[in-house]
Amino acid sequence: MTKALEGLRVVDIGGSISTEYCSKIFADYGAEVINLEPQSGFETRKSPPFIKGKDESAMHAYLNTKKLSVRKDKLRKESLEDLISSADLVLNNGEKSELSSISRGVFSDISWYGNGGNYDNFIGTDAQCFALNGMLRGLGSVEGPPIIPSGYQAQIVGGMAAFIGSLGLVLGVELGNNKKPSLVETSIYEASLCFTEVGAVSFFNTGLEGRRLGVNRFAPTYPLGVFPCKEGWIGLTVLTPSQWHAFCKLLKMEDLALVPEYQTSLGRLQDIATIEPVIKERLLNFSAKDLFYKAQEEAIPLVQVPTMEELLEVDQFLEREAFTFAVLSDKDSIKVPSVPFRLMETPPSFGGYVADLGENTLSFDK
Amino acid sequence: MKTNNSLKGIRIIDLSMGWAGPLAARNLADLGADVIKVESCENFDWWRSWEATQEWIDDDGAEKSPAFNSVQRNNRNITLDLSRLEGRELLLKLVGTANAVMENFSGSVLPKLKLSYEIFKEVKKDIILLSMPAFGSTGPWKMFRAYGSTVEQSSGLPHINGLSSDPPMMHHVAYGDAVGGLNGVSALLIALRHQAQAGEGQFIDLSQVESLFPLAAHGILEFTANGKEPLRNGNKSEFFAPHGVYPCVGEDKWIVIQILNEDQWLRFQEIGGADMKRFGDLKDRLSKLDDLDKTIAKWTSTKEAQKLMYILQGAKIPAASTHTMSSLLNDPHLNSRNFWQWLDRAVVGNQPNPSAPFNINGKRLAIKTPAPTLGQHNHEVLTGILGLKQAELDRLEDIGIIGSKPKMPSS
Numbered sequence: 001m002t003k004a005l006e007g008l009r010v011v012d013i014g015g016s017i018s019t020e021y022c023s024k025i026f027a028d029y030g031a032e033v034i035n036l037e038p039q040s041g042f043e044t045r046k047s048p049p050f051i052k053g054k055d056e057s058a059m060h061a062y063l064n065t066k067k068l069s070v071r072k073d074k075l076r077k078e079s080l081e082d083l084i085s086s087a088d089l090v091l092n093n094g095e096k097s098e099l100s101s102i103s104r105g106v107f108s109d110i111s112w113y114g115n116g117g118n119y120d121n122f123i124g125t126d127a128q129c130f131a132l133n134g135m136l137r138g139l140g141s142v143e144g145p146p147i148i149p150s151g152y153q154a155q156i157v158g159g160m161a162a163f164i165g166s167l168g169l170v171l172g173v174e175l176g177n178n179k180k181p182s183l184v185e186t187s188i189y190e191a192s193l194c195f196t197e198v199g200a201v202s203f204f205n206t207g208l209e210g211r212r213l214g215v216n217r218f219a220p221t222y223p224l225g226v227f228p229c230k231e232g233w234i235g236l237t238v239l240t241p242s243q244w245h246a247f248c249k250l251l252k253m254e255d256l257a258l259v260p261e262y263q264t265s266l267g268r269l270q271d272i273a274t275i276e277p278v279i280k281e282r283l284l285n286f287s288a289k290d291l292f293y294k295a296q297e298e299a300i301p302l303v304q305v306p307t308m309e310e311l312l313e314v315d316q317f318l319e320r321e322a323f324t325f326a327v328l329s330d331k332d333s334i335k336v337p338s339v340p341f342r343l344m345e346t347p348p349s350f351g352g353y354v355a356d357l358g359e360n361t362l363s364f365d366k
Numbered sequence: 367m368k369t370n371n372s373l374k375g376i377r378i379i380d381l382s383m384g385w386a387g388p389l390a391a392r393n394l395a396d397l398g399a400d401v402i403k404v405e406s407c408e409n410f411d412w413w414r415s416w417e418a419t420q421e422w423i424d425d426d427g428a429e430k431s432p433a434f435n436s437v438q439r440n441n442r443n444i445t446l447d448l449s450r451l452e453g454r455e456l457l458l459k460l461v462g463t464a465n466a467v468m469e470n471f472s473g474s475v476l477p478k479l480k481l482s483y484e485i486f487k488e489v490k491k492d493i494i495l496l497s498m499p500a501f502g503s504t505g506p507w508k509m510f511r512a513y514g515s516t517v518e519q520s521s522g523l524p525h526i527n528g529l530s531s532d533p534p535m536m537h538h539v540a541y542g543d544a545v546g547g548l549n550g551v552s553a554l555l556i557a558l559r560h561q562a563q564a565g566e567g568q569f570i571d572l573s574q575v576e577s578l579f580p581l582a583a584h585g586i587l588e589f590t591a592n593g594k595e596p597l598r599n600g601n602k603s604e605f606f607a608p609h610g611v612y613p614c615v616g617e618d619k620w621i622v623i624q625i626l627n628e629d630q631w632l633r634f635q636e637i638g639g640a641d642m643k644r645f646g647d648l649k650d651r652l653s654k655l656d657d658l659d660k661t662i663a664k665w666t667s668t669k670e671a672q673k674l675m676y677i678l679q680g681a682k683i684p685a686a687s688t689h690t691m692s693s694l695l696n697d698p699h700l701n702s703r704n705f706w707q708w709l710d711r712a713v714v715g716n717q718p719n720p721s722a723p724f725n726i727n728g729k730r731l732a733i734k735t736p737a738p739t740l741g742q743h744n745h746e747v748l749t750g751i752l753g754l755k756q757a758e759l760d761r762l763e764d765i766g767i768i769g770s771k772p773k774m775p776s777s
Contacts, residue, residue, distance in 0.1 A: 002560070002564065004559055004560035005556060005559060007563075025552060025556075029556050048584070048605065049584060049587050049588045049592060050591070050592075051591040052592045052593065058587035058588075058590070058591035058592075059583065059584060062583055062587055113699060114703060114725065115725075116702075116703060117699045117700075117702045117703040118698045118699040118702045119679075119699040121679070122679045122686075123626075123679065123682060123683070124684070125622075125624055125626075125684050125686075127622050127624060127686070128622055128684060128685070128686035129686075131611075131620070131621075131622045131686040131687065131688045131689070132686050132687075132688075132689050132697065132699075133689065133694070134688070134690060134691055134693075134694045135537065135538065136611065136620075137618065137620065137688040137689070137690060138538075139528075139537065140528070140529075140535075140600075141532070144611070144613070144618070144620065145610065145611040145612065145613065145620060146611050146620055146688065147527070147528055147529065147600050147601060147611075148600070148601050148610075148611060148622065149527055149537055150526050150527050150584065150585065150596070151526065151581070151582070151584035151585065152581075152583070153581045156580045156581050156583070157545065157548065157581070158723075160545075160548040160549065160552060161548065161723040161724060162724065163552050164393050164397075164548065164551050164552055164555065164724075165723075165724035165726070167552070167555045167556070167559065168370075168372045168373065168397040169372055170559075171372060171373070171555060171558060171562070172370075172371070172372025172373065172374075172397070172398075174559070174562060174563075175372075175373075175374070175375065175376075175562060177371050177373070177374045177375070177398070178371075178372055182726065182727055183726070183727050183728065184724050184725070184726050185724060185726075185728075186723055186724040187703075187723055187724070189699075190700070190703075190721070190723035190724075191723040193705075193720060193723070194389065194544040194545075194547070194548065194723070195541065195544050196691070196694065197436060197720035198385070198432065198433045198436050198437075199691045199694075200691045200692075200694040200695050200718070200720075201432040201435070201436045201717065201718055201720070202432040202433060202691070203691035203692050203694075203695070204432070204695060204717070204718055205430070205432040205714065205717075206432070209690055209691055209692055210691065211618070212618070215528060215532045215533060215535050216533060216535060216536050218515070218536075218538070218539035221539060224515055224539065225533070225536065226519060226524050226533045226534045226535075226536060228533065233524075233533065233534055234519075235515070235516060235518075235519020235520060235524070235536075236519075237513045237515045237516055237519075239513070240416065264417070296507075296510045296511060299511050300511065301511045301512050301513050301516045302516075303510075303512070303520040305522075305524055305525065305534055306520070306522050306525070307525050307595055308522055308525065308526070308585055308586055308588065308589035308590075308595055308596065309589060309595065310522075311521075311522040311586065312586075312589070312590070315506055315507075316501055316502075316505045316506055317505075317576070319504070320502055320504060320505045320573065322573070322576050322579065323586075323590075334587065334590050334591045335586075335590040336583070336586070336587065336590070337576070337582075337583055337586060338576075339576075340549050340572060340573055340576040340577040340579065340580070341498075341549055341550075341552070341553040341570055341572035341573070341576075342570070342571045342572075343553065343556060343560070343568055343570050344568050344569045344570070344571065345560070345567075345568035345569075346557075346560050346568065
């Protein structure tokens, strides 16, 4: 079988979580991806979490399977220029680079705030993107402080947005719609607005500003959230009257099913003090896993909320090979997420080898 | 600003509803694809409303949903009653002119409509079908029900967010939708590239839950690489201090401050004054974390959040004030970059539209048209693409196959 992105060469000169997630999608679908790393290696090699007993980043391993690693400082000038000019796509992290002028394909720059604008010189982080996109203020207890989402979530979203712009432009060149060379500049902050832009537009139309209502409270829907069971946790969303009736029957709280005020999400939210203790008490009669299957039989959007250990054992994810392996140079391997979407005629490669720093330099130094 | 034509000549038939699918379609339309959204007057996109009433219909409620309108720009919109033979046949004729079809129904809906990848392939050999249900199109959960919230709940993300004293914390009412949408457009672009190269279409199986795993990767890897469930420490970091969200002047005003290295800490000490001098290097700060956080909170509580952000960022210290939905529309950075594009839209008037998060060749991608109204392009599409005559359109409208007003469901 062919690979959908076969024949494309992508060179990552940025080495950020965003550039590496963007190029990971290219690599998963068959493009040749070359990490052009400084002497000290890409910054992601120092990004937590690290692998137990090794001085290696698990995050770097996850993001860099199937890619080649070339040391920039070891390449002669003409080899470096040949490599950059031969690339269909060069990925950069927003830092100024002399290589942009050599690029002959699409040059894709992924920075925190984009090039230009009031925050142009700001230092960015994932937490700051969530603060500025308006999401952070809604998270956590009413009294505060708001709680920062963990990890690299804004950077991953930035990498996805950059993938869309980058492949869109590369495809435009192949279709004869775009001219080369061209530049695409992605702002991680603006990419993170995908979560909240609807809220801002809604505010413009309604004048209603949401308040922080507490952990897992999102007006106007109730019940919605994560609740403890006898064993494990369930996630629940009840929107429609039929879902409410089915949920009440499932938990043997039929007396609540037909209360007129409880037929809408908002009505239930307004009487949360009465409803929630009953729901919490009834849930303690079930294991999360049992309740999940029973609820789904009744078309209630209710799921088990898995811990990391449980996630790896979920039958749905096992059958779909949602996890695969990143193989390290010492032949050790770690389990990593595979690919969220599968093209059935041109399937992706799952996981693969993670190159050591500069492992492929000689192949590119003519 | 400039319109982008990267995907000129590509036609997408969008059967998806809600947020995830339409967001994917929006990205394709921004890049110049001809996206034709198909709804029906009875089974209209539930993001217009999932609690429709006759009063809502009479009041043009279907055209007033900010959520719906914000993801439909640059599209064309037609109505076809797909539950009836004529509507279904017209859809298949349209599919015969397209590169791809996309849908995000639960697993039972397409079969009920007697539609499938195989049927689409019969009318267009190289068609692509993107299917993006919550749990994917294969596996024991393929028929299970979910919303965007369910997607986040089942992805494991809640177990790596929040405080251990609280239940596992969700981010959003529909966190999975936006991420599913970005994955959807990515998948379609890859398939379109293969279609252009090899002349082959294919079925795309996307799982919205698995689309969130990369966002949870740091937690998943903590377990697979170290055998440990990640700690839910809220704003505390084991690598940085200070690292938190601190109160500022005014109700519910906050600033995020994260000191990532010792140079930043030294500059922060200068700005923060004498109280900050009590704290030394990272080890010292981590050992006195509660005291440090209280000292900083006391200091920030007399400061205006946005001003303090500019002061700290001016000294190259990572800081950001928290926006509300109203202040987001007035964000000076976004406004200086023309992020919000204002377009006049039927029924609701002038509206802010968020731009694509990437600029091309130094220019914003201009939004050509605001969200269309229901069935706005029936005539244009059905006569222009399918060659129907006006009399035929009139007949289709008379028998309710097409239309431009929602109807209450007949059963």
